[in-house]
Amino acid sequence: MAGEAVDELRERLEAYVGKPMGPPAVAPDAVNVPMIRHWVDALDDRNPVYLDEAFAATTRFGGIVAPPAMLQTWTMARPKIEGIAERGGAPDEMEFDNPILPLDEAGYVGTLATNSELEFVRYLRPGDQLHLTTEVESISNRKTTALGQGYFVTWVTTYMDAEGEVVGRQLFRILKFDPSTIGATR
Amino acid sequence: MTRGEANFPRSTEIAVGDELPPFELAVTPTVIVAGAIASRDFMPAHHDREFARGQGAPDMFMNILTTNGYVSRFVTDWAGPEAMIRKIAIRLGAPAIPGQPLRFSGRVAEKREAQDECVIELAVRAANELGDHATGTVVVTLPRA
Numbered sequence: 001m002a003g004e005a006v007d008e009l010r011e012r013l014e015a016y017v018g019k020p021m022g023p024p025a026v027a028p029d030a031v032n033v034p035m036i037r038h039w040v041d042a043l044d045d046r047n048p049v050y051l052d053e054a055f056a057a058t059t060r061f062g063g064i065v066a067p068p069a070m071l072q073t074w075t076m077a078r079p080k081i082e083g084i085a086e087r088g089g090a091p092d093e094m095e096f097d098n099p100i101l102p103l104d105e106a107g108y109v110g111t112l113a114t115n116s117e118l119e120f121v122r123y124l125r126p127g128d129q130l131h132l133t134t135e136v137e138s139i140s141n142r143k144t145t146a147l148g149q150g151y152f153v154t155w156v157t158t159y160m161d162a163e164g165e166v167v168g169r170q171l172f173r174i175l176k177f178d179p180s181t182i183g184a185t186r
Numbered sequence: 187m188t189r190g191e192a193n194f195p196r197s198t199e200i201a202v203g204d205e206l207p208p209f210e211l212a213v214t215p216t217v218i219v220a221g222a223i224a225s226r227d228f229m230p231a232h233h234d235r236e237f238a239r240g241q242g243a244p245d246m247f248m249n250i251l252t253t254n255g256y257v258s259r260f261v262t263d264w265a266g267p268e269a270m271i272r273k274i275a276i277r278l279g280a281p282a283i284p285g286q287p288l289r290f291s292g293r294v295a296e297k298r299e300a301q302d303e304c305v306i307e308l309a310v311r312a313a314n315e316l317g318d319h320a321t322g323t324v325v326v327t328l329p330r331a
Contacts, residue, residue: 035224042224043252045259049267059268060329068271069254076226085237089229116250117275 009106013139013151016099021134021155023096027074031066031128039070065123071159071168074130099139099153100176108150108176115154115173122167129162137171150177194266196331197304206264206292206308211256213248213314215284221252244316247281248288253320257310260290261324265306272305273325280316288312288319295323303327 029035033051040050048055049065056064066074079091087093095101100111124130140152154173161167211217215235222232227249230237238246254274262269282288289312296307308324 039224039255042220043255043259045255045262047259047262047267055267060270067255067258069251069258069274070225072251073225079226079228081228084228085230085234089231091228113250113278115275115277116254117273118254119273120271123270 007142009102010139010141010151012102013099016136017139019098019136020096021098021136021157023094024131024133025075025077027130028078029074031074031124031126031130033064033126035073036064036066036070036126039067039073043067061123063125065125066128068120068123068168069118071118071120071124072157072170074124075132075159099136103151103153103176107178107180110147110150110175110177110179112147112175112177113172114152114175115171117171119169120167121165121169124167128167130159130167132157132159134158143175145175145177146182147175148177148179148181148183150175152176194264194268197306197328198331200294200297200304200306200328202294202297204294206260206290206294206310209260209263209290211288211290213282213284213286213288215246218246218248218252218282218284221255222249225249225251225255227251243281243283245281245283245285247283248319250278253278253282253312256288256290257312257320257324260292260310260312261308261326264292265326265328268329270327271324272327273323275324276310276320276322277318278320279318280314282312282314282319283316286314286316288314292324299330300327302330304330 050067053064077091134157137154137156152175157170159168219233232249235246292308292310295309298305306326310324312320
């Protein structure tokens with residue numbers, strides 16, 4: 001097929017498919033009203049089901065629920081601010097063996113997020129304690145893109161409550177590209 | 187803060203092809219930083235212009251969690267507090283940067299009745315002068331009217 005190729009690096013990347021993208025993570029705090037309020041004010045989202053307990057009780061939710069798009073927020077790693085720019089924005093120094101490392105080493109140092117697909121199984125309520133697992137869903141063959149040659153890496157994060165019930169999922173896809181190959185024909 | 191239900195469409199009043207009321211977000215550094223920190227995303231590209239430019243971006247830019255948050259708000263501002271968002275699937279494009287208003291538009295692409303819910307699929311778009319920032323599909327349910 002034009003614009004893509006199977007190669008030695010791609011074969012090595014195959015070993016990561018179906019494996020975790022990162023370690024399992026536990027939310028540092030349960031879903032809580034102060035963080036909901038912070039979000040609601042930051043985005044000026046005045047949907048009353050997020051903060052107005054009396055009103056929310058009259059809706060099908062039966063009480064306050066967290067804004068669904070906060071799903072990722074609850075489990076974000078606690079950042080180490082010192083040195084965060086030098087780490088390229090990574091919240092901490094932990095390295096996990098995932099397909100990004102061999103791609104970076106091979107010169108595919110550029111990163112572009114291309115797709116996000118959030119699925120909400122149920123809305124979260126204050127007190128929900130989340131944890132997550134990740135899995136590499138797929139890695140494309142090498143593609144020629146407007147940014148240069150690269151590989152699309154897709155992973156799925158599964159969010160669960162304290163009982164282990166799935167509350168939501170996110171599929172995330174990035175392009176790892178080699179900026180030096182921009183305009184290359186193969 | 188509480189709004190009357192009268193302003194929101196009943197599921198029976200929603201038809202394929204309906205347009206959502208457009209929404210324009212004035213993107214400023216404050217909007218970007220407020221969203222990034224509320225979502226606990228401390229990546230410098232979302233609060234530090236020099237860092238972002240050093241990485242090849244035109245300016246500091248909105249993080250994806252905030253984009254999803256505004257897409258969610260855009261939909262529930264129309265659908266109302268009984269709406270439940272089931273899915274936000276977006277393709278990411280041009281960055282949302284200060285000084286470039288982000289214009290949200292949406293259209294009812296599909297509607298079907300489930301057991302006790304009405305399932306509505308929306309085609310949504312958020313664009314600025316650089317192009318499409320996010321395009322995709324939001325699935326939202328409403329109780330059957």
